[in-house]
Amino acid sequence: MKDILVAQRYSKAIMSDLKENEINSILADVELMSRSIQKEPKLVDFVNSYLYPIDKRLEIALELTRKLENSKLWENLFSILIKKHRFNIISVILKDLENKIFSEKKQIKVKLVVAHELPKDVLDSISNKLKEILEKDVVLNINIEPEILGGFVATTDSLLIDGSIKNNLVKLLKVKSKKKK
Amino acid sequence: MKIQPDEISSILRDKIKGLKFDIDISETGKVVQVGDGIARIYGMDNVMAGEMIEFPGGVMGMALNLEEDNVGCIIFGETRKIKEGDIAKRTKNILQVPVGDAMLGRVVNALGEPLDGKGEIKTEAYMPVERKALGVVERQPVKEPLQTGLKAIDSMIPIGRGQRELIIGDRQTGKTAIAVDTILNQKETDVICIYVAIGQKKSSVAKMVNTLEANGAMEYTIVVVASAAESASLQYLSPYSGCTMGEFFRDNGKHALIIYDDLSKHAVSYRELSLLLRRPPGREAYPGDVFYLHSRLLERASKLNDELGGGSLTALPIIETQADDLTAYIPTNVISITDGQIFLSNRLFHSGIRPAINAGLSVSRVGGSAQLKSMKSVTGQLRVALAQYAELEAFSKFGSDLDKATQAQLTRGRRLIEILKQSQYSPLSVAKQTFIIFMANEGYLDEVEIDNVLKVEEELYSTLDSEYKEFMEGMIKDKLNDETKEAMQKICEKVLAKF
Ligand SMILES: Nc1ncnc2c1ncn2[C@@H]1O[C@H](COP(=O)(O)OP(=O)(O)OP(=O)(O)O)[C@@H](O)[C@H]1O
Ligand SMILES: [Mg+2]
Numbered sequence: 001m002k003d004i005l006v007a008q009r010y011s012k013a014i015m016s017d018l019k020e021n022e023i024n025s026i027l028a029d030v031e032l033m034s035r036s037i038q039k040e041p042k043l044v045d046f047v048n049s050y051l052y053p054i055d056k057r058l059e060i061a062l063e064l065t066r067k068l069e070n071s072k073l074w075e076n077l078f079s080i081l082i083k084k085h086r087f088n089i090i091s092v093i094l095k096d097l098e099n100k101i102f103s104e105k106k107q108i109k110v111k112l113v114v115a116h117e118l119p120k121d122v123l124d125s126i127s128n129k130l131k132e133i134l135e136k137d138v139v140l141n142i143n144i145e146p147e148i149l150g151g152f153v154a155t156t157d158s159l160l161i162d163g164s165i166k167n168n169l170v171k172l173l174k175v176k177s178k179k180k181k
Numbered sequence: 182m183k184i185q186p187d188e189i190s191s192i193l194r195d196k197i198k199g200l201k202f203d204i205d206i207s208e209t210g211k212v213v214q215v216g217d218g219i220a221r222i223y224g225m226d227n228v229m230a231g232e233m234i235e236f237p238g239g240v241m242g243m244a245l246n247l248e249e250d251n252v253g254c255i256i257f258g259e260t261r262k263i264k265e266g267d268i269a270k271r272t273k274n275i276l277q278v279p280v281g282d283a284m285l286g287r288v289v290n291a292l293g294e295p296l297d298g299k300g301e302i303k304t305e306a307y308m309p310v311e312r313k314a315l316g317v318v319e320r321q322p323v324k325e326p327l328q329t330g331l332k333a334i335d336s337m338i339p340i341g342r343g344q345r346e347l348i349i350g351d352r353q354t355g356k357t358a359i360a361v362d363t364i365l366n367q368k369e370t371d372v373i374c375i376y377v378a379i380g381q382k383k384s385s386v387a388k389m390v391n392t393l394e395a396n397g398a399m400e401y402t403i404v405v406v407a408s409a410a411e412s413a414s415l416q417y418l419s420p421y422s423g424c425t426m427g428e429f430f431r432d433n434g435k436h437a438l439i440i441y442d443d444l445s446k447h448a449v450s451y452r453e454l455s456l457l458l459r460r461p462p463g464r465e466a467y468p469g470d471v472f473y474l475h476s477r478l479l480e481r482a483s484k485l486n487d488e489l490g491g492g493s494l495t496a497l498p499i500i501e502t503q504a505d506d507l508t509a510y511i512p513t514n515v516i517s518i519t520d521g522q523i524f525l526s527n528r529l530f531h532s533g534i535r536p537a538i539n540a541g542l543s544v545s546r547v548g549g550s551a552q553l554k555s556m557k558s559v560t561g562q563l564r565v566a567l568a569q570y571a572e573l574e575a576f577s578k579f580g581s582d583l584d585k586a587t588q589a590q591l592t593r594g595r596r597l598i599e600i601l602k603q604s605q606y607s608p609l610s611v612a613k614q615t616f617i618i619f620m621a622n623e624g625y626l627d628e629v630e631i632d633n634v635l636k637v638e639e640e641l642y643s644t645l646d647s648e649y650k651e652f653m654e655g656m657i658k659d660k661l662n663d664e665t666k667e668a669m670q671k672i673c674e675k676v677l678a679k680f
Contacts, residue, residue: 158224163204
C-alpha cells in the first residue's frame with residue numbers, strides 16, 4: 001500500500017520533467033527494464049541488500065542503465081533509490097510510469113483473454129468495441145485461455161469487461177436458481 | 182406424460198438460440214491485504230460506503246472504510262479463499278436479505294441463508310439490510326399493548342407495540358428467559374417474532390430453538406443466528422438483517438417483535454472490526470460511532486400511522502452488564518436510546534425472586550398509554566405498596582418493635598413479592614394477572630402463609646379456567662367497576678374457602 005504511494009511520487013516526478021519527444025523512448029526503456037527485472041527477480045534483492053557494499057551495488061545498477069536510451073535519467077533514479085534503500089519498489093515505479101505514459105498518450109493497456117486464436121477482423125471488432133467502452137485507444141496484450149469457452153474478457157487496472165461465454169452461462173445458472181426459489 | 186429426448190433437445194436448441202449474450206462491465210480493484218475477516222483493496226475509486234463487493238470464488242464483502250488510497254472491506258465468508266493480488270469487483274448494490282412469510286419457522290444466518298436443513302427458502306422479495314428509519318410524520322405513539330405474559334412486566338413496566346424496551350442485567354439473571362417467555366406468549370396473538378442471537382454459543386441457541394419448537398412457537402418466529410463461531414462481520418450484520426425481516430411485516434400492516442440477544446456482544450464485534458480497520462479507538466476502545474451503531478438500529482422499531490397501515494415493530498434489545506454497573510459505556514448509550522429498561526438484579530435472582538426484576542430501577546416511558554384499563558386499575562396500588570415495602574424492609578431489619586400498621590404493610594409487601602414470582606415458560610393471560618394482583622391488593626392473601634401463596638395462586642387459576650371463562654373475557658374489556666370488583670371478591674372468597 002505504502003509502496004504504491006511512494007512509487008507514485010517518483011513516477012510523477014519523472015513525468016513532470018519529461019518533454020513531448022522523449023515519451024516514446026522512455027516507454028521503450030520502461031518496457032525493456034520491466035522485462036529484464038521479471039526475468040531476473042533476484043537482481044532487485046541483490047541491489048537493495050545491505051549485505052553487499054554500496055559501491056558494488058551502485059556499479060551493478062549503473063551497468064543496467066547502460067543499454068537504455070535515457071541512461072542519464074535512469075542512472076540518477078537508481079542511485080537515489082539505492083541510497084534511500086528503496087530499490088525494492090522499482091517494479092511498482094515502472095508499472096506506474098507505464099500507466100502514466102499511456103494515459104498521456106490517450107491510450108490504455110488492456111489485457112485481452114480469448115478462448116482461442118482469433119482472425120484479424122474479429123480482433124479488430126473487439127478492439128473497436130473496447131475503444132467505444134473505454135473512450136481511449138487500446139493497446140492489446142492478448143492471452144489465450146480456453147477455460148472461458150468463447151467470447152472475450154478484457155481487464156484494465158480498474159475495469160473488468162467480461163463478455164465470455166463462461167460468464168454468461170454462470171449468470172444463467174444464477175437466474176435459474178433464483179427462479180426456482 | 183413422457184417427453185421424448187428429441188423434444189428436449191429441440192427445446193434446448195431454441196433456448197440456446199434465443200440466448201442473448203451480453204457484456205458485463207464492472208469496476209475492479211486489487212486486494213492488497215487480507216486477513217482477520219478484513220480486506221484492503223487498491224483502486225475502486227467510485228465505490229459507495231456499504232456497497233457489496235464480490236471476490237473471486239463468489240465470496241462477498243462490504244465496503245466500510247473509504248480511505249484516500251484504499252478501501253477497507255469486511256468479508257462475509259471464508260477469508261482463506263481470498264489471496265493478495267486477487268481482483269475484487271464492485272456490484273453497485275447494497276447488501277440485501279430475503280424477507281417474507283416463507284421465513285417464518287426458519288433458522289437463518291445473517292445473510293438470510295437457511296441453517297436448519299429444511300431446504301431452500303422460497304421467497305421472491307429481498308430488502309436492503311441498512312434502511313433509513315422512518316420519519317416523524319410516518320409514525321404515531323404506541324397505543325396497543327404487547328403482552329409479555331409476565332406479571333411483573335405487564336403490570337409495572339407495560340410495553341406497547343412499536344416501543345423499544347431494554348432488558349439489562351448481569352450474566353445468568355434470566356434476560357433470555359424473559360425474551361423467550363414473551364415469544365411464547367404471542368402464540369394466540371397476531372404478533373410475529375424475530376429472535377436475533379449474536380455471539381452466543383451454538384448449544385444455547387439450539388436449546389432455545391428446541392424450546393420454541395416444543396411450545397409450538399416456531400410457526401410465527403424467525404431465528405437469526407450469528408453464533409460465537411461466526412466471523413465478527415456476520416455478528417455485526419445480524420441485527421440489521423433481522424430488523425429488515427421485521428420491517429417487512431411492519432410495512433405490511435402487521436405487528437412484529439424483534440429481540441436482539443445481545444447488543445453488548447454486537448458492540449464488541451463492531452469494536453473488533455473497527456480496530457482491524459484501524460479506526461481510532463475511543464472510550465473502552467470502542468470507535469466513535471458506536472452510539473450511532475445502536476441508535477440507527479433501534480430507531481427502526483416504530484409504530485406506523487394509520488395511512489401506512491398501522492403496523493408496528495417492537496424491539497427488545499438485551500444488554501449484559503458487569504457487576505450491575507449501569508454506568509458503563511454501552512449500557513448508558515442504549516439506555517438513552519430506548520423507551521425504558523427492565524433491570525434484572527443479580528441479588529434478587531439469587532435470593533429466589535425470579536424474574537429478578539428490580540422494580541425501582543425499571544421503567545417504561547411510553548408503554549403506560551398502551552396498558553389495558555383493567556390492568557391499570559390494579560397497578561397503581563401495587564406500585565405504592567411495593568415501594569413502601571422496599572423502604573420498610575430495610576428498616577425492619579433492626580428488629581425493633583413495629584406498630585400494627587407497619588407490620589400490615591410488611592405482610593402485604595411480602596405477599597406482593599411472592600405473587601410477582603413466575604416460573605419459566607408459563608406466560609399468563611392479562612385477565613389472570615389482573616385477578617391475582619387484585620386479590621393481593623385487596624388483602625385476601627394477607628392471612629395465607631407465604632409458602633402457601635403459590636398454591637392459592639394455582640387454585641385460583643384452575644378455578645378461573647374451569648368456571649369463569651366468560652367472566653374473565655368481559656373483565657378485561659374496561660376499567661374494573663364496582664360490579665366487577667364485587668364479583669371478583671366473591672371468587673376470591675370461594676377460592677380461599679378451600680384452604
Ligand atoms: N423465572 C425463572 N424461574 C426459574 N428459573 C429461571 C427463571 N428465569 C431464568 N431462569 C434460569 O436462570 C438461568 C439463566 O437464565 P437465562 O439464560 O435466561 O439468563 P441470561 O441472563 O440470558 O444468561 P446469559 O448471560 O448466559 O445469556 C437459566 O438456567 C434459567 O433456566
Ligand atoms: Mg442469555
